[in-house]
Every structure is written in C-alpha cells, then in structure tokens.
Amino acid sequence: MRYHHVDVFTTQPYSGNSLAVFPDAGALRGRQMAHITRELRHFESIFLTQDGPVWSARVFDLLDELDFAGHPVIGAAGVLHALHSTADEQTWTLRLKARTVRVTTRRHEPGRYAGRLDQGSASFLGRPEVAGILSSFSLHPDDLTPGLPPEVVSTGLRYLVLPIRGEALSRARIIADLTEPLAAVGAQFAYLLDVAAMEGRHWNNDGVVEDVATGSGAGCAAAFLRRHGRIGDGEPTTLSQGRFTGRPSTMTIAAHGQGEDIESVEVGGDVVLIGEGSLRELPQ
Structure with missing residues (x-):
C-alpha cells in the first residue's frame, strides 16, 4: 500500500501542515485507515478511491474520522495532479462525507503545486x-x-x-x-x-x-x-x-x-x- 508524504500551506519542505495521502485505498476498511493514521502520526491522513471522474475521500485525524477537512483535500489534489495530469492546471472533484468539493491545482515546478478549494456555501x-x-x-x-x-x-x-x-x-x-x-x-x-x-x-x-x-x-x-x-x-x-x-x-x-x-x-x-x-x- 503506497502513500505520499506532503506538506500543505507552505512553499518550504518540512514546514506547513504535514499529511499522508493514500491515492489508491479502495482495499482498506475504515478501521484500518484509522489504525494507519495513528501509526504515521501526521495530524491527518486522507484515503482516496477513484469512482469515474470523482475521487471518494475519507479523512482521519489521530482520534476519529472527519466529515470534512481542508488541508488533506488540498494536499490530496496536489498528489493527484502529480500522478494523473500533465497540464499546468487541473480541477479535481472529491466526495467527502459532508459534501462534494472541487479543488483546482496549478503546477509551479516538479513537486510544487498550489491548490484552491471551493468549500461551497456557509x-x-x-x-x-x-x-x-x-x-x-x-x-x-x-x-x-x-x-x-x-x-x-x-x-x-x-x-x-x-x-x-x-x-x-x-x-x-x-x-x-x-x-x-x-x-x-x-x-x-x-x-x-x-x-x-x-x-x-x-x-x-x-x-x-x-x-x-x-x-x-x-x-x-x-x-x-x-x-x-x-x-x-x-x-x-x-x-x-x-x-x-x-x-x-x-x-x-x-x-x-x-x-x-x-x-x-x-x-x-x-x-x-x-x-x-x-x-x-x-x-x-
């Protein structure tokens, strides 16, 4: 089971908010996701499964599963851009428990991305x-x-x-x-x-x-x-x-x-x- 380690809300490695992204987690159950998150000790981990043009996402912190989260979704979109797109800009649709959101990512250089998450209405x-x-x-x-x-x-x-x-x-x-x-x-x-x-x-x-x-x-x-x-x-x-x-x-x-x-x-x-x-x- 492969995963990616990313830092979000920073341009500098080893700063910002760290995150583990599992881009192909369809074989995992929720209990396993929670256990892995506690093992890796990032504040949160995100687990993705592709469903056509939409990516289903489950987010866990060290205590529980979250209905919604910002930094994991933006970090996950950066990983998806690195894995699945050669375009400079790409929009991703992620379905979480609370709502489905769109994230637009832009590649700055290899390994560097910017993400913009539309959280919807307040x-x-x-x-x-x-x-x-x-x-x-x-x-x-x-x-x-x-x-x-x-x-x-x-x-x-x-x-x-x-x-x-x-x-x-x-x-x-x-x-x-x-x-x-x-x-x-x-x-x-x-x-x-x-x-x-x-x-x-x-x-x-x-x-x-x-x-x-x-x-x-x-x-x-x-x-x-x-x-x-x-x-x-x-x-x-x-x-x-x-x-x-x-x-x-x-x-x-x-x-x-x-x-x-x-x-x-x-x-x-x-x-x-x-x-x-x-x-x-x-x-x-």
Missing part, C-alpha cells in the same frame, strides 16, 4: 454565550474583539469562531476538554481568530495537540469575516497559522456573498511533495 448557526468556553482557553470576555460576536459557522464542519485581540492569541491554552461545552452551543470545534493580525489557532478539543493549519476552520473564518465586512466580496486575504507550533503556514481565504448569504468560500495554499513510501503490512 451556514451561520448562532451566536452563543461563550464566557465558559473562553475560560477553558484561559481567556476572558475582555479578550474578545469589540463589535464582533462569537459565532458558530459551518462550511462542512461546525466551528465556533472566537474573534480575539492582541496578545490573547499567544496566551490561549486549553485547560479543560471542550467537547461537551462546544456541543452544547452546536459546534464541533473552536477556532481562535486574531482579526487585526489575520492569524488563527486551533487544537484538538482536549488541547493535547495543536493543529498547524486548519483549512476547514479557515473557511469558517473567511465566511465570518465577510459577513461582518472585514474582507471584501471575493477578496483574497492571507490567514496565518502554525507560528506557535514551529511550522508557520499561510492560507489564502476568500468568501463570496453578503451578510448571511455567503454562497461560496475558498481556501487555498501551496503543496510540497516530500516523499513516497509503502506499508509492508496492513493492520487487521
């Missing part, structure tokens, strides 16, 4: 009281950005976007598991967003592992920023993440629409192909 699912959740981040309501209410947003996964200001981003630490508090407000995850600096942070809900760059969260941040007029209609904006993990990453985000009617959200970034490998044995 849904705004409420503006909850967040004092308790902030305390789980070692933050308090004064750390919120004035005039920007925390909001649950979805482009496939439901994120509570917490707009914070100043040095609060560097002080944030998860000190209590967020799973149940987030579920109580209709969210699956939380994304901290320093709007002034255009920088984000995200962890697993238990706080044990910090994500390097979160494409699904960045899409929700783009929709949030557009709804509140902080970015223009369709205007590409750079969002940074990963500084605190030692793997700085850059994502390009954009959102099309007005108010709650955000019809399309895009997240893009570079992909670097690092290496290839094969598993001699598969888990049972």
Whole structure:
C-alpha cells in the first residue's frame, strides 16, 4: 500500500501542515485507515478511491474520522495532479462525507503545486454565550474583539469562531476538554481568530495537540469575516497559522456573498511533495 508524504500551506519542505495521502485505498476498511493514521502520526491522513471522474475521500485525524477537512483535500489534489495530469492546471472533484468539493491545482515546478478549494456555501448557526468556553482557553470576555460576536459557522464542519485581540492569541491554552461545552452551543470545534493580525489557532478539543493549519476552520473564518465586512466580496486575504507550533503556514481565504448569504468560500495554499513510501503490512 503506497502513500505520499506532503506538506500543505507552505512553499518550504518540512514546514506547513504535514499529511499522508493514500491515492489508491479502495482495499482498506475504515478501521484500518484509522489504525494507519495513528501509526504515521501526521495530524491527518486522507484515503482516496477513484469512482469515474470523482475521487471518494475519507479523512482521519489521530482520534476519529472527519466529515470534512481542508488541508488533506488540498494536499490530496496536489498528489493527484502529480500522478494523473500533465497540464499546468487541473480541477479535481472529491466526495467527502459532508459534501462534494472541487479543488483546482496549478503546477509551479516538479513537486510544487498550489491548490484552491471551493468549500461551497456557509451556514451561520448562532451566536452563543461563550464566557465558559473562553475560560477553558484561559481567556476572558475582555479578550474578545469589540463589535464582533462569537459565532458558530459551518462550511462542512461546525466551528465556533472566537474573534480575539492582541496578545490573547499567544496566551490561549486549553485547560479543560471542550467537547461537551462546544456541543452544547452546536459546534464541533473552536477556532481562535486574531482579526487585526489575520492569524488563527486551533487544537484538538482536549488541547493535547495543536493543529498547524486548519483549512476547514479557515473557511469558517473567511465566511465570518465577510459577513461582518472585514474582507471584501471575493477578496483574497492571507490567514496565518502554525507560528506557535514551529511550522508557520499561510492560507489564502476568500468568501463570496453578503451578510448571511455567503454562497461560496475558498481556501487555498501551496503543496510540497516530500516523499513516497509503502506499508509492508496492513493492520487487521
């Protein structure tokens, strides 16, 4: 079983968010995919099966299978371009559990690609009281950005976007598991967003592992920023993440629409192909 090791949201090898891509995983069961992901220890792995012009994709992190994810889809599209296209630009259709998406990739040079993921429309699912959740981040309501209410947003996964200001981003630490508090407000995850600096942070809900760059969260941040007029209609904006993990990453985000009617959200970034490998044995 062959796989590819890629770094996403960076132009430099051994930076950005690493990923294992299995381009021909039709023989694997979900339980095996989860086991392989834990063995390889990337934040996420993606497993592909071709179905005509569409690629079915299953994404796993170290804990569970995800209905949707950004950086694995963009990284997988870069691998597909390397394996299956000689064109400078190519569009790929990937079917995940939450939705089917299109990713356009462009070849810069051998082993270097750029991907742009259209996550589709955004849904705004409420503006909850967040004092308790902030305390789980070692933050308090004064750390919120004035005039920007925390909001649950979805482009496939439901994120509570917490707009914070100043040095609060560097002080944030998860000190209590967020799973149940987030579920109580209709969210699956939380994304901290320093709007002034255009920088984000995200962890697993238990706080044990910090994500390097979160494409699904960045899409929700783009929709949030557009709804509140902080970015223009369709205007590409750079969002940074990963500084605190030692793997700085850059994502390009954009959102099309007005108010709650955000019809399309895009997240893009570079992909670097690092290496290839094969598993001699598969888990049972």
